[in-house]
Ligand SMILES: Nc1ncnc2c1ncn2[C@@H]1O[C@H](COP(=O)(O)OP(=O)(O)OP(=O)(O)O)[C@@H](O)[C@H]1O
């Protein structure tokens with residue numbers, strides 16, 4: 001579905017993305033994890049063609065995007081749904097209009113089909129009464145949920161969520177993560193990418209974690225393996241945020257026995 005090969009990107013003298021390669025298969029879920037400022041959002045913008053790579057290639061559904069013409073790129077990107085870090089809703093449009101706008105531009109759905117889908121999605125994100133509301137009438141968490149509904153409105157083959165839960169309380173975060181997971185379950189062949197700086201969010205979302213550090217991928221594997229066998233930086237990054245959590249919660253998260261034995265004695 002996605003094949004990134006040796007991509008790099010600088011802004012001025014600063015190299016923000018430094019030789020990144022990885023693939024995401026159909027139906028796969030990955031967490032793109034890394035500290036603030038490591039380049040996650042930039043990487044996603046490159047994948048979406050919102051920034052141009054300096055070097056490397058990006059294949060989406062077997063189309064090489066960096067050399068493709070505008071029409072081809074647009075056609076390919078119709079199959080990708082995205083919820084931006086900042087919500088990215090149009091302030092001058094209602095919730096309904098925001099979601100409809102995406103479907104209008106990216107699908108061939110009729111207005112009746114769109115109506116049905118909007119009602120379905122708003123129910124799914126537990127905000128059925130917001131249809132005629134404007135973004136300024138919604139809380140941060142509600143806007144984030146509408147952003148997710150919009151990302152999924154076009155039935156994308158790849159859905160990208162940039163920091164879907166940052167700044168939200170734990171309960172809302174859990175609702176959002178479950179919602180993304182549920183929607184993935186409904187379309188098992190779609191690939192889902194969640195970008196986050198939270199270890200907890202990453203390991204709750206997927207087994208595979210692509211861990212970024214200063215513009216590079218420093219590890220890419222099942223987090224249960226990385227937390228025990230990764231290099232020191234990787235073990236620290238993953239581990240220090242989890243040591244000290246409630247033992248029952250640690251078990252619920254599926255932390256490996258070796259890690260639990262070491263830190264909860
Ligand atoms: N358009 C731009 N021009 C100049 N520098 C940029 C631009 N976009 C991003 N950067 C820089 O690239 C670096 C990576 O930013 P990016 O937003 O990709 O990080 P991030 O991992 O998404 O961080 P966060 O977890 O805070 O969202 C930062 O140092 C940022 O200042």
Ligand SMILES: [Mg+2]
Pocket residue numbers: 040041042085162163
């Ligand atoms: Mg970011």
